[in-house]
Structures are given as C-alpha cells and as structure tokens.
Amino acid sequence: MSPNRPVSGPPHRPEPGPAGASRVGAWEQRIERIAARIRPWSWLWPPMAFLAGVGSFFLVERQQWLGAMLTLGMLLTWFLLLSESLIGRFLAQRGxxxxxxxxxxxxxxxxxxxxxxxxxxxxLATTVWTSGQALFTLSMVALAILSILDPLYYRLAERRRGLYFAFHAQCVFLVVLVTLPTLLHLTTGQSLLLALAATVIFSLPSLLHLLRPMTARRWLLMLALLPVLAGGAWVGRIWVPPASLWISGSALSPEFNVETRSPQGQLRLTPDALGDHGLYAYTAIHAPRGLREEIVHEWRHGGELIDRIPLEIQGGREQGYRAWTHKRNFPEHSAGRWRIDVMTASGQRIGVLRFRVAADTAAATLADGHINVPIGLPGLDVRRLVARSEDTTSANGQNTVDDATPSPEDSE
Incomplete structure (x- = not known):
C-alpha cells in the first residue's frame, strides 16, 4: 500500500499533510511486511501459547513472578489488539x-x-468432568480448533461478523476469568463478575451488527437484551470452571486428626453408623498464593440440599489448603445417595464427593480416610509441578500456617 495514496476524507476535514501520511504509511508497510514474514510460521503460535499457559499454570506456585509475567504478557496482547482497532478508526476518521x-x-x-x-x-485442570463444566470446556476446545482452521476462521470473520464479534467477546471472557486471580488476587467470584461485564461490553458490536440498521426501537431492544444476556450468563456460572481453584485431594472418614490435618479411621456408612459417629468430609483445595476465598460444602441427599457449611481458604500451599466439615446429625431416613458439592461463594463447582448410605453393609460406601485424587490434569502425579495429594501433611507431620482452622460442625 502506497503511503501517498490519495484519500477521500469527509468534506469538512482537511487532508493530512504529506509528512504525516508518509510516516503512517511507512509504519503500516512495516507491519504488513512483519505479518507477511510471520504468516508461514503462524502454525507455531497455538502450541507456543498452550505451552505458555501450561507454564503459567504450573509456575504460579513455584515461580509466581514468572507465572504472573506470562499472564501479564497475555493481557498486553489484548490491549494491543484493542488499541489497534481504536487507532485504525482514529486514522481513518482523519483521512x-x-x-x-x-x-x-x-x-x-x-x-x-x-x-x-x-x-x-x-x-482442563479445573473442570469437574462429571458435571456440565465438561460441556463448557469442550466447547472452548472446539473454539480453539476453529481458530487454527484458516478457511473457517476467515469465513467467520468476513461473512458472519455478528458471530465473529461473539467469538471475540468469548475470548475476552476467558482472558479476564483466568488472568485476574493470578495478577490481582481477586476471588473467583470477583473475576467472574468482571469477566461477565467485559463480555457484555464486547457483545455490543455483535448486537449492533445483528440489529442493524439501528432504529429507536432496535436501540431499545438492544438495551433490553443486555441485562438478559448478563442474567443468563450469571445463571450459567455453575457450568464455568473456577479457573484458579481445584481439589487436589478429598476423603471421607469417621475420625479426624486435627493436629496433622488428616482423615483417619474407617466406617461402613450405614444409617446406624452415621447416627453414632457422624462423617467428616475432607478437601485439599489448591489456590494461587495470596488468594483468600470462601468455599462451601453443600451436603445433598437425593439432590436435595441438607446443609450448607462455609469455609475460608488461603492459597499458596503445594498440597492444597486443607479444610473439612463434620456432619453429626443426619436425617432419620438417611439411606440413599449423597453428594457433597464443593462450591465457591459465587456458585461455581470446584469438585464433588459422593457416597451411598445403606442398611446393607455390602452396598454402603466405606469411608476409610483414603485421600482420592480427582480425574483431570491436577490428578497427574508430576513431581515438583503438580501438587501431590497422596500425602496431605508436610514431611515431618506438622501442620503449616496455610492449613485451615477447625471448621464449624453441623449443629442441625
């Protein structure tokens, strides 16, 4: 593109001077040449970005500053993209x-x-694969695949501008959701709210494109659609993985050693046994260093909420922040399937513990204090990278300052 190409600007706006146009044109030619050189090697970009994400995920704990730098670099590229659009519009308006x-x-x-x-x-690491979060994560995998298929991506960008803007808004949602807990130590609920707000804002171009030409009635329709969009996204938050939290170990036990923060003993979960001993639910929750988060153990029987017990955790411990609840009073008819949903205060599921209560000891779950590793990336026993969960105490058996204080017992 020639920098001295004549430009027909608005009649009331003077044409830019040749020196200014020449400088802008020179910079644009430089950017075009760089893009042309990068294009043959663009296939390397997705695996490099994936490895950067893996590095940031693992280095948040062992080298937090490096993980934060990778995350900050991610945000900077978004600011560059947004500024490029604004700068392009600014230049076009001035000819x-x-x-x-x-x-x-x-x-x-x-x-x-x-x-x-x-x-x-x-x-991938924080998704509870036995819940609706699997659909959300798999849909993000599908979007990632779409982004590397040039024919489909460019067709979307050129012919389906409304969907393209929606694609862009979804990417904004992801970058805000994932990066803010690491950089600013925001809770998952705060990050989720900011991500939803950013998504609504960046959904405006999509709505404007779908509703054009804009009339007074369509402006009112768009203003009515925005809160509906935000409300729908908030209702669906339980399907969104808490990108900075995951369970690194969980267990059910009839006893608990408070000094070592470890579940102990074993018990067949019959109605009589639960009435005599109660049940401890133990979870080790991994979170970034510096993050303080309220979580909730929701005890459910046959899908019905029985108890909701809040706990506060702090991030930074490699084996996960050890927290537990103790339920002593069970309903008279306690037989059946139980589950304990481990939730954030904002309603995102971190994990699930399931057990069955039955009069027949052969059908009842054995609560033996064994610490189970969840399915998924955190469950991989990668030494010195992923928190190991087989042993949730420190090497010398002493608790650390990051561990939970004894949680309030159920007083039902």
Whole structure:
C-alpha cells in the first residue's frame, strides 16, 4: 500500500499533510511486511501459547513472578489488539491510510489463538468432568480448533461478523476469568463478575451488527437484551470452571486428626453408623498464593440440599489448603445417595464427593480416610509441578500456617 495514496476524507476535514501520511504509511508497510514474514510460521503460535499457559499454570506456585509475567504478557496482547482497532478508526476518521482487513484479521486470529490455547490448561485442570463444566470446556476446545482452521476462521470473520464479534467477546471472557486471580488476587467470584461485564461490553458490536440498521426501537431492544444476556450468563456460572481453584485431594472418614490435618479411621456408612459417629468430609483445595476465598460444602441427599457449611481458604500451599466439615446429625431416613458439592461463594463447582448410605453393609460406601485424587490434569502425579495429594501433611507431620482452622460442625 502506497503511503501517498490519495484519500477521500469527509468534506469538512482537511487532508493530512504529506509528512504525516508518509510516516503512517511507512509504519503500516512495516507491519504488513512483519505479518507477511510471520504468516508461514503462524502454525507455531497455538502450541507456543498452550505451552505458555501450561507454564503459567504450573509456575504460579513455584515461580509466581514468572507465572504472573506470562499472564501479564497475555493481557498486553489484548490491549494491543484493542488499541489497534481504536487507532485504525482514529486514522481513518482523519483521512490516513489504514491496514488492510486481511492483516488486521490475521493479527486478531493470532490473539484469539493465544487466548484460547493459553487458557486451555487452566480450564482442563479445573473442570469437574462429571458435571456440565465438561460441556463448557469442550466447547472452548472446539473454539480453539476453529481458530487454527484458516478457511473457517476467515469465513467467520468476513461473512458472519455478528458471530465473529461473539467469538471475540468469548475470548475476552476467558482472558479476564483466568488472568485476574493470578495478577490481582481477586476471588473467583470477583473475576467472574468482571469477566461477565467485559463480555457484555464486547457483545455490543455483535448486537449492533445483528440489529442493524439501528432504529429507536432496535436501540431499545438492544438495551433490553443486555441485562438478559448478563442474567443468563450469571445463571450459567455453575457450568464455568473456577479457573484458579481445584481439589487436589478429598476423603471421607469417621475420625479426624486435627493436629496433622488428616482423615483417619474407617466406617461402613450405614444409617446406624452415621447416627453414632457422624462423617467428616475432607478437601485439599489448591489456590494461587495470596488468594483468600470462601468455599462451601453443600451436603445433598437425593439432590436435595441438607446443609450448607462455609469455609475460608488461603492459597499458596503445594498440597492444597486443607479444610473439612463434620456432619453429626443426619436425617432419620438417611439411606440413599449423597453428594457433597464443593462450591465457591459465587456458585461455581470446584469438585464433588459422593457416597451411598445403606442398611446393607455390602452396598454402603466405606469411608476409610483414603485421600482420592480427582480425574483431570491436577490428578497427574508430576513431581515438583503438580501438587501431590497422596500425602496431605508436610514431611515431618506438622501442620503449616496455610492449613485451615477447625471448621464449624453441623449443629442441625
């Protein structure tokens, strides 16, 4: 593109001077040349972004500053993408030449690939695969695959602008959801609210495109759709993995050693045994250092909520922050399937503990204090990278300052 190409600007706006247009054109030519050189190697970008996400996920604990730097770099690329759009609009309004759409789409594609592949390790690690969160994470995997299929991606960008803007808004949601707990030590609930707000804002271009030409009635319709969109997203938050929290170990036991913060003993969960001993639910929850989060153990019988016991955790411990609840008073008819949903205060599921109460000891669950590792990336026993869960106490058997204080017992 020639920097001295004549530009027909608005009649009331003077044409830019040749020196200014030349400088802008030179910079644009430079960016075009860089994009042309990068394009043959663009296939390397998604795996590099994925590895950066894996590195940030693992290094948050062992080298927190490095994980934060990787996350900050992720945010900076988004600011560059947003500023590129604003700068392009600013130049066009003043009659300066702008980058071709093919170049800007290529830059946006790289940022979208970086976002999706960077955040995938966080989603894969924190998803409760036996819940609806699996559908959310698998849909993000599908979007990541779409971002690397050039024919589909460019067709979306050129012919389905409304869907393209929705795709962009979803990427904004992911980058805010994943990065803020690490950088600013925000709780998952706070990060979720900010991510939803950002998504609503970045959904405006999609709504404007779908409703154009804009009339007074359609403006009112868009203003009515925004709170509906936000409300629907908030209702569906239970399907969104808590990208900074996961259970590194869980157990059921009839006894608990408070000094070593470890479940002990074994018991067949019959109605009589539960009435005599009660039941401890133990969870070791992994969280970034510096994060303080309220979680909840929700005891459910046959899907019905029986008890809801809040706990406060602190991040930073490799084996996970050890917290537990003790339920002593069970309903008279306690036989059947039970589950304990481990939830954030904002309603995102971190994990699930399941057991069965039955009069027949052969059918009843054995609560033996064995610490189970959940299915998923945190369950991989990668030494010095992922928190090991087989032993939830420190090497010398002493508790650390990160461990939970004894939780309030159920007083039903």
């Amino acid at each position: 300066y030449p702008t980058l071709p759409r093919g170049v800007t789409t290529f830059i946006a594609q790289m940022v979208h690939q970086e976002t999706l592949f960077f955040t995938l390790p966080f989603l």
